[in-house]
Amino acid sequence: MAAQDYKHHIRYYTTHHFIFYPIVLTASSISAYFAIQERNQHRLIWLAITGTLLVIAWLSYIVRQHYALNNQNRIVRLEMRFRYYVLTQKRFEPLEAQLSFGQVAALRFASDEELPDLVQRAVKEKLSSDDIKKAIRVWMPDHMRV
Numbered sequence: 001m002a003a004q005d006y007k008h009h010i011r012y013y014t015t016h017h018f019i020f021y022p023i024v025l026t027a028s029s030i031s032a033y034f035a036i037q038e039r040n041q042h043r044l045i046w047l048a049i050t051g052t053l054l055v056i057a058w059l060s061y062i063v064r065q066h067y068a069l070n071n072q073n074r075i076v077r078l079e080m081r082f083r084y085y086v087l088t089q090k091r092f093e094p095l096e097a098q099l100s101f102g103q104v105a106a107l108r109f110a111s112d113e114e115l116p117d118l119v120q121r122a123v124k125e126k127l128s129s130d131d132i133k134k135a136i137r138v139w140m141p142d143h144m145r146v
Helices: 014-037 042-088 101-107 115-125 129-135
Strands: none
Touching: 014 042, 042 101, 042 115, 101 115, 101 129, 115 129
16 A cells, blocks of 8 residues: 555545446436437436436435544544543543544544644644644554545
8 A cells, every 4th residue: 555645645435436426427417418409308308317317426425425424533533532642641532622623633644753742733723634734744644534
């Protein structure tokens, strides 16, 4: 697996991003084309097919994201609480309450050596998640995030 850093930390789900969505979007485009070209009773059928394909694509995206990300967000929060406690012997929750989830998620990429200071800096300076990622010197990859 390739080294992970700020420029290479986004992951794609091959089946969805490179097979399912291109097929559905291509089929939707073709059926929309026929819906526009048709001037008879078949136009409604093509419009229905286009609408159905777009709804299927939208629902597949929403459902996949909803279940996977809600579960992973909870795990990321628990992981950060555990890591912070192990490193500092202090609870993370008071600091977590001052951070958005995006900031907490960005902090998980920080190495153990820089995490406690970066947490304090993120709270004090109200760093964005992107600024937090850019401030990380030793990147801890997350190869399991969807």
